[in-house]
Amino acid sequence: MGEDPKGPRTAYRDLFRLHGRRTLVLGAGSGIGREAAHGLAAHGAEVVCADLDGDAAASTANAIGAGAEPYEIDLLEPGAAEQMASRYAETHAVVITAATNVRKRLADYTRDEFDRVLTLNLGATFEVIRAFGPRMEHNGGGSIIAFSSIRASTVEPGQGPYAASKAGLVQLLRTAAAEFGHAGVRANAIAPGVVETPLTAQIKSSPEWYQAYAAKSALGRWARPAEMVGAVVYLASDASSFVTGAVLAVDGGWTAVDGRFEPPAS
Template identity: 60%
Template structure:
């Protein structure tokens, strides 16, 4: 083990699905900065191209190289397109899936169409990607798959039923994949973010009271920036985590560790 290179990814191919914006974009930038050759897959190919441009502009660490970033247009709900993408990618060293959706409504107000869309993006897309990509990783004998779950997989509030259920399902799906492919060297882990300022949280940001309530609920008393999730992704696809699989890495500013509602004088 060369500890100086523990987080380096020189020459490794990492696919980031959902890399056109938000957490996915920042993950691409971090991975490329550590030498990875990143495929930036997204339905929004213009967003993916912008991510690739930003990644290529990252200055390398002294004595190191910046990797590459290449946009790739992909609709994760198109099963045939996912299979074609997997064939084109071969056996990547890492697969990071950041796509997702949320519809915040009480259960009684949810439509079946909304249910289907949230579950499709938060769970079915991950299933399709893993099913298409993991076998090639297993043939090579190594690989790391990272899915973006949520603190809502373990802690809920009114209006989060389908989102929370799909994220909990994603955690258990990745754990099962870890059990099935672990003997062949492929690792599967989830990251569970807290409140992160991305386009997915525009609805909350538009309501100052709601936004501040969320900020005050964590130990750090603030929201995360998307860039603050990049380190967790970097860790889970690097050699720093070679004995980590079937795990959930919580990156929530301490939200799930504290009550967050009342601070007594003691």
């Protein structure tokens, strides 16, 4: 007897369902993190909205309503990630969006500025992975999602330490995929192009700079934070059950297109 055709179709409809699963979003107070929290909740997840700014975290959680709660955290405080993971040990997915940047040429960078960028972008992510990875391993599965960048593979003047931190982030996640994968724990990176967030305010303030970045994208524009949500939900859900150690580019074709010159067809 053949397989009931309604069975697979029903299962496929549930691929993106997150009902009954707790997700934790770091950086949920604004930008990509805030939209990710809303998107995960829209697919049924219980969402912990974590942020350095407790009021912003509460604002996101209140806007989501039932099933969301705020959590104030300074990821640079020793033991903060471990304390958070202990409180939310039964967590299905962790989304890491917190990051910072100092745009300067290498010769102008101070060691303090270098340490500030690497400590948050790479060091804090290491602490989160180290705190949640073993707990997900014990629970029999989970998803760790962190935001890298196109700068992990393409650079420009003034982006050195930031680019290095985002490239290192990819390798941390791949290592987590290798070490925790036997228990069904997946670890993946999302690599956006230019997104209109507080982190890119310096670029947005310069019309020439803003337009140059827009022109570099194959789509000819910047991304909105909401356009990162699909990738987050995908990687948090069963739709990506065999995806780990991957880097998902959500960059409008930035890294696929070599410049914007269009040579004649013949």
